[in-house]
Amino acid sequence: MYRSLTLDPEKCTGCLQCEMACSWEYEGHFNPAHSRIKIFAFHQEGRFVPYTCTQCADAWCKNACPVEAIQINAETGAKEVVENLCVGCKVCTIACPFGTVNYDHARGKVMKCDLCGGDPACARACPTGAITFVDGDWPGYEKMRQWAERTDNLASAQ
Amino acid sequence: MKHVIVGAGPAGVLAAETIRSLDKHADIVLVGGEPEPAYSRMAIPYLLAGQIAEEGTWLRHAPDHFDRLGIARRAARVTALRPTDRSVTLDGGTEISYDRLLIASGSVPVDPPVPGLDLPGVHHCWTLADARGIMELARPGARVVLMGAGFIGCIIMEALVARKVRLTVVEAEDRMVPRMMDQTAGGLIKRWCVEQGIEVRTSTRISSVQKSGEGLHLECEPGPSLQADLVVVATGVRPATDFLADSGIGLGKGILVDAHQRSTIEGVFAAGDVCEGVDWDGGHGIHAIQPVAVETGRVAAHNMVGREVAYGGAMDMNVLDTLGLIASSYGRWQGVPDGDTAALLDESAYRYVKLQFQGDRLIGAITLGLTDHIGALRGLIESRRSLGEWKSRLLADPARFMEAWLATLGK
Numbered sequence: 001m002y003r004s005l006t007l008d009p010e011k012c013t014g015c016l017q018c019e020m021a022c023s024w025e026y027e028g029h030f031n032p033a034h035s036r037i038k039i040f041a042f043h044q045e046g047r048f049v050p051y052t053c054t055q056c057a058d059a060w061c062k063n064a065c066p067v068e069a070i071q072i073n074a075e076t077g078a079k080e081v082v083e084n085l086c087v088g089c090k091v092c093t094i095a096c097p098f099g100t101v102n103y104d105h106a107r108g109k110v111m112k113c114d115l116c117g118g119d120p121a122c123a124r125a126c127p128t129g130a131i132t133f134v135d136g137d138w139p140g141y142e143k144m145r146q147w148a149e150r151t152d153n154l155a156s157a158q
Numbered sequence: 159m160k161h162v163i164v165g166a167g168p169a170g171v172l173a174a175e176t177i178r179s180l181d182k183h184a185d186i187v188l189v190g191g192e193p194e195p196a197y198s199r200m201a202i203p204y205l206l207a208g209q210i211a212e213e214g215t216w217l218r219h220a221p222d223h224f225d226r227l228g229i230a231r232r233a234a235r236v237t238a239l240r241p242t243d244r245s246v247t248l249d250g251g252t253e254i255s256y257d258r259l260l261i262a263s264g265s266v267p268v269d270p271p272v273p274g275l276d277l278p279g280v281h282h283c284w285t286l287a288d289a290r291g292i293m294e295l296a297r298p299g300a301r302v303v304l305m306g307a308g309f310i311g312c313i314i315m316e317a318l319v320a321r322k323v324r325l326t327v328v329e330a331e332d333r334m335v336p337r338m339m340d341q342t343a344g345g346l347i348k349r350w351c352v353e354q355g356i357e358v359r360t361s362t363r364i365s366s367v368q369k370s371g372e373g374l375h376l377e378c379e380p381g382p383s384l385q386a387d388l389v390v391v392a393t394g395v396r397p398a399t400d401f402l403a404d405s406g407i408g409l410g411k412g413i414l415v416d417a418h419q420r421s422t423i424e425g426v427f428a429a430g431d432v433c434e435g436v437d438w439d440g441g442h443g444i445h446a447i448q449p450v451a452v453e454t455g456r457v458a459a460h461n462m463v464g465r466e467v468a469y470g471g472a473m474d475m476n477v478l479d480t481l482g483l484i485a486s487s488y489g490r491w492q493g494v495p496d497g498d499t500a501a502l503l504d505e506s507a508y509r510y511v512k513l514q515f516q517g518d519r520l521i522g523a524i525t526l527g528l529t530d531h532i533g534a535l536r537g538l539i540e541s542r543r544s545l546g547e548w549k550s551r552l553l554a555d556p557a558r559f560m561e562a563w564l565a566t567l568g569k
Contacts, residue, residue, distance in 0.1 A: 038531075040560065040561055040564055042561065042565070049564050051564060060449075063172070063452045063453070063456070064448055064449045064452055066168060066198035066200040066201055066217065066448055067198055067200075067201050067214065067215065067216070067217065068216075068217065068218055068219055085214070085219070087201050087204040087209065087210055087214060088204070088479075089200050089201070089203075089204070089477075090477040090479065090484070090529070091200065091448050091449065091477065092533075093477060093529060093532055093533055094449070094475045094476070094477045094486055094488070094532055094533055094535075094536060095448075095449045095475070095533065095536070096533035096536075097533055097534070097536045097537030097540060097541070098533060098534065098537060099530075099531035099532065099533040099534030099535075099536075099537065099560055099563060100531070100533065101533060102529060102530050102531065103484070103529040105482075105529075108209075
């Protein structure tokens with residue numbers, strides 16, 4: 001069983017340390033705009049929701065890629081962007097119905113969470129346990145995955 | 159069970175791989191009409207721009223990919239389908255029999271009725287061979303006329319600019335990308351191109367192409383006429399069904415298929431650009447786009463091996479990069495009668511978000527100048543979620559679609 005990032009809005013305080021850690025991990029600087037994980041603020045309800053790729057089993061991004069530039073890391077199960085193959089066509093950014101693949105203008109490539117090779121910096125940085133990296137059958141995580149299966153006839157057929 | 163797949167593009171390749179994943183013992187033959195490794199047309203703009211070599215357009219990179227999967231490849235054009243014999247005829251006359259046939263023959267470019275489009279120096283931008291022809295002529299300083307400012311025309315503009323040609327864009331309709339963008343977004347894309355020094359002539363038809371000295375002379379309505387060293391014709395595509403004319407298969411604009419990608423002939427399936435199948439919202443149509451190609455290819459493969467799977471339906475979705483200005487559109491972006499529309503426009507910043515609603519559901523969207531989380535628009539539309547209180551919030555600020563998505567996802 002692969003481990004998964006689990007995201008618990010109930011515990012998130014909106015401190016954005018995960019975004020800082022992600023940006024540092026990938027880019028070597030602190031810029032939330034370059035983070036693969038995002039905190040969405042719902043000010044009316046006083047709620048913060050951390051959100052990133054669920055590494056869904058039937059990866060829409062991977063299937064949609066026309067040049068095999070999204071591949072599965074056999075050790076972590078993460079769907080990773082292979083930068084030297086990505087041509088920057090952005091089809092994955094519209095094909096992923098979770099909105100978790102983004103285009104990086106500066107590089108001309110897409111970017112998404114790759115679980116930092118198996119030790120996600122966001123989970124390490126989170127001070128409240130809102131982001132944890134655990135075995136993959138945690139219920140909140142399942143909820144998102146179930147959504148993926150409901151909208152994807154293929155997944156339920158396998 | 160012998161599966162024959164006609165077409166080695168994304169739909170055909172995904173189908174072949176999926177059949178193999180579901181049936182270790184099936185015979186699989188993948189017939190490609192071009193003498194090339196299986197490649198992606200979507201990567202051609204990046205080849206033209208010099209960002210990648212031809213290998214960068216290949217759908218699969220391991221040299222033994224198809225051998226390792228036991229997928230036999232044939233490079234030949236299919237000239238006929240003979241359902242009574244359960245066979246297809248190849249251009250050399252060879253017959254290949256099948257138990258299950260997938261037609262994933264894609265699209266072919268459509269030429270407008272303009273004399274002279276067969277002259278040397280006039281190219282489509284569809285195949286690798288076309289790309290080689292364009293690269294030969296699109297040299298620095300060359301006069302290039304792009305006929306058609308649709309998706310392909312716009313997406314190769316950056317490559318042509320990178321090749322330092324003198325570019326003129328001629329579009330018959332009143333705006334750029336008319337089949338994917340509304341007046342506002344199409345107008346902004348045009349302004350963007352003009353600001354980058356490109357001559358864009360909308361509502362203009364090229365009425366003839368003639369040889370003129372070393373180059374080509376193009377009569378335009380309205381004038382003035384144009385001189386060109388290279389004319390790139392990008393005026394749309396249509397399903398590649400010519401070889402099926404005598405087969406008896408049910409044809410609309412494409413091969414008619416049900417939600418299982420089954421054609422009207424038993425044992426014959428169709429996927430990708432060539433099929434006319436079910437839409438996400440109950441209609442039916444043709445969607446010549448990459449996500450639909452791979453999704454219908456996979457659905458067809460499941461049904462070909464006897465696993466009943468119905469497709470949830472195709473939806474239009476496109477993302478277009480015109481000289482760095484990125485636009486996307488989804489679903490019923492034109493809106494529907496009795497629907498509601500929300501739009502946010504900052505013309506000077508080239509930013510635009512437009513959402514279309516029916517009742518309290520999102521049914522279509524256009525974005526310009528923003529790229530973060532746009533996939534959530536697909537999620538919101540295809541999942542047909544009731545937006546509840548978020549509808550009024552989106553009407554007030556359509557840029558909050560990601561929050562709306564998260565809010566409805568949590569319910």
